Amino acid sequence: MNNYIIKRLLLTIPTVFGVVTLVFLVIHFIPGDPVEIMLGETASQTDKAKLRADLGLDLPIFTQYLGFLSNLFQGNLGTSFHFRQPAFELIMKRLPATIELSLGALAVALIISIPLGIFSAVKQYSYVDQGSLFLALIGVSMPNFWLGPILIIVFSIHLGWLPVSGRGDIYNLILPAITLGASMAAILTRMIRSSLLDTLKEEYIKTARAKGLPEPIILLKHALRNALLPVVTILGLQFGSLLAGSIITETIFSWPGIGRLTIQAIVSRDYPLVQACVMVVALGYVFINLLTDLMYAWIDPRIKYE
Amino acid sequence: MNKNIFIIIGITIVITLFLLSGFASLLSPYNPADQNLYERLQEPGLSHLLGQDSLGRDILSRLIYGSRVSLKVGFLTIFISGIIGTFVGSVAGYYGGRIDRILMQICDIFLAFPGLLMAITLIAILGPGLNNVIFALCIMGWVSYARLVRGQILSLKNLDYIQAAVACGISDMRIILKHLLPNLMTPIIVHSTFGMAGAIVAEAGLSFLGLGVQPPETSWGMMLSEGRKFLLIAPHMTTFPGLAIMIVVLGLNLLGDGLRDKLDVKREQNL
Numbered sequence: 001m002n003n004y005i006i007k008r009l010l011l012t013i014p015t016v017f018g019v020v021t022l023v024f025l026v027i028h029f030i031p032g033d034p035v036e037i038m039l040g041e042t043a044s045q046t047d048k049a050k051l052r053a054d055l056g057l058d059l060p061i062f063t064q065y066l067g068f069l070s071n072l073f074q075g076n077l078g079t080s081f082h083f084r085q086p087a088f089e090l091i092m093k094r095l096p097a098t099i100e101l102s103l104g105a106l107a108v109a110l111i112i113s114i115p116l117g118i119f120s121a122v123k124q125y126s127y128v129d130q131g132s133l134f135l136a137l138i139g140v141s142m143p144n145f146w147l148g149p150i151l152i153i154v155f156s157i158h159l160g161w162l163p164v165s166g167r168g169d170i171y172n173l174i175l176p177a178i179t180l181g182a183s184m185a186a187i188l189t190r191m192i193r194s195s196l197l198d199t200l201k202e203e204y205i206k207t208a209r210a211k212g213l214p215e216p217i218i219l220l221k222h223a224l225r226n227a228l229l230p231v232v233t234i235l236g237l238q239f240g241s242l243l244a245g246s247i248i249t250e251t252i253f254s255w256p257g258i259g260r261l262t263i264q265a266i267v268s269r270d271y272p273l274v275q276a277c278v279m280v281v282a283l284g285y286v287f288i289n290l291l292t293d294l295m296y297a298w299i300d301p302r303i304k305y306e
Numbered sequence: 307m308n309k310n311i312f313i314i315i316g317i318t319i320v321i322t323l324f325l326l327s328g329f330a331s332l333l334s335p336y337n338p339a340d341q342n343l344y345e346r347l348q349e350p351g352l353s354h355l356l357g358q359d360s361l362g363r364d365i366l367s368r369l370i371y372g373s374r375v376s377l378k379v380g381f382l383t384i385f386i387s388g389i390i391g392t393f394v395g396s397v398a399g400y401y402g403g404r405i406d407r408i409l410m411q412i413c414d415i416f417l418a419f420p421g422l423l424m425a426i427t428l429i430a431i432l433g434p435g436l437n438n439v440i441f442a443l444c445i446m447g448w449v450s451y452a453r454l455v456r457g458q459i460l461s462l463k464n465l466d467y468i469q470a471a472v473a474c475g476i477s478d479m480r481i482i483l484k485h486l487l488p489n490l491m492t493p494i495i496v497h498s499t500f501g502m503a504g505a506i507v508a509e510a511g512l513s514f515l516g517l518g519v520q521p522p523e524t525s526w527g528m529m530l531s532e533g534r535k536f537l538l539i540a541p542h543m544t545t546f547p548g549l550a551i552m553i554v555v556l557g558l559n560l561l562g563d564g565l566r567d568k569l570d571v572k573r574e575q576n577l
Contacts, residue, residue: 018415141556145514146548244420266430285420
């Protein structure tokens with residue numbers, strides 16, 4: 001187990017290094033002059049040259065890369081042009097809001113998918129099963145940038161039950177969390193149902209039934225625990241995707257998280273802040289995947305890692 | 307559930323999308339760019355079946371013309387990323403060893419960027435626009451094809467008929483193109499169906515954020531974004547474009563699900 005953890009951690013290093021390098025390359029090699037984008041085409045050559053020198057863009061590319069890595073190791077992600085503050089500080093201020101939203105979405109997804117997935121599997125081919133599968137298909141197909149406004153129309157405008165936007169108490173969290181968590185709920189429902197159906201056909205379930213154990217015990221203690229194992233992997237991957245999905249949800253609900261900060265940075269052409277936001281979200285995604293793998297190894301002792 | 311029904315519904319929706327975009331000029335009741343400021347934000351009625359937007363333009367006509375963008379983005383994205391991904395996956399899977407490890411490490415790095423994040427970053431640098439959206443989606447889209455093709459080739463390349471082809475001295479390129487890839491078409495087509503749905507949603511999402519298609523072109527995501535500003539007084543501006551996106555994505559998902567389940571016995575027992 002310890003060997004696996006060490007090996008998995010070591011394998012993460014090239015990925016992290018690759019992510020950092022790719023962000024650097026994308027910003028520097030994609031056609032389009034960032035200086036021109038920031039200052040506009042009409043800016044004078046002197047201003048452009050000054051900004052280029054300030055950003056270090058006039059240095060050889062390898063020197064720029066080394067400087068970039070050196071700053072990164074010191075936690076220096078550059079300074080935002082728009083806010084005139086270190087990008088890292090700005091991101092850290094917004095991080096709790098994004099984590100709160102992602103956890104809220106995760107809670108919504110689990111609250112919906114676990115009972116629905118179990119019920120669908122137990123009552124396979126029933127109307128409830130067909131209905132939940134159809135709902136899951138709708139959930140997967142419904143884009144969150146449409147679901148959000150629909151929820152606002154119904155629950156904020158017509159019914160007046162929940163606030164339209166902003167971050168505050170739990171009521172502010174409900175609509176954004178549903179918007180972000182709906183497609184995840186749909187994916188998990190299908191996954192739990194499918195996994196539970198496979199598990200219920202296993203020999204040890206037949207043995208449990210032959211022993212005369214009550215059906216709820218068989219379902220919850222024997223089948224569900226094993227059926228949820230593959231779900232953990234999907235959960236980890238999906239939770240990472242929530243970080244990126246939050247860009248749209250945060251924009252719809254004016255939620256003050258990293259997603260909205262990224263869009264603000266793009267709109268105001270705040271190039272160092274865009275780079276910093278992308279890097280933080282991508283690295284967050286890598287580490288969530290790492291945690292998922294480690295958790296999977298911990299909860300499933302059958303897995304032998306080479 | 308009858309998988310054929312899924313496939314039929316999916317194909318019907320996809321064909322409808324084709325017809326709408328192909329015959330947009332014939333099917334649109336109005337010119338999508340025609341403005342009528344005296345009839346701003348009109349609700350659905352007999353003269354304008356889906357109502358009018360903030361500039362008095364006919365929403366139905368804009369939806370019909372907007373289908374062209376969705377179709378273009380969907381097709382070009384899966385076509386270009388499919389070709390790149392299939393090439394990379396074939397090379398990695400067939401040759402294995404160091405080439406495989408390097409290519410898969412590159413894939414892992416691309417996969418470390420969740421969802422739209424890399425596309426948003428690329429567009430932030432390239433600037434908004436339809437071609438840039440397609441480019442950005444292809445940059446992210448090839449990876450899943452590469453992994454799919456690699457996995458399939460790994461399982462196929464040790465089969466007897468491939469070994470026989472190698473023993474006959476047939477070139478690697480010919481083995482990949484003539485003997486391996488034809489056997490991979492089914493999973494690639496199924497994957498492309500889901501990929502097209504993903505590309506359409508991604509384009510709409512980017513246009514919703516103001517990073518996609520720019521006026522005077524029309525896209526469903528852009529219409530949704532415009533409608534959001536008038537959510538309180540004209541919810542129909544948001545409802546119909548969203549519904550259009552959902553129906554098309556649902557159709558493609560149904561088609562993909564139906565095709566996959568029909569060809570996969572193990573899953574068919576459960577879903």
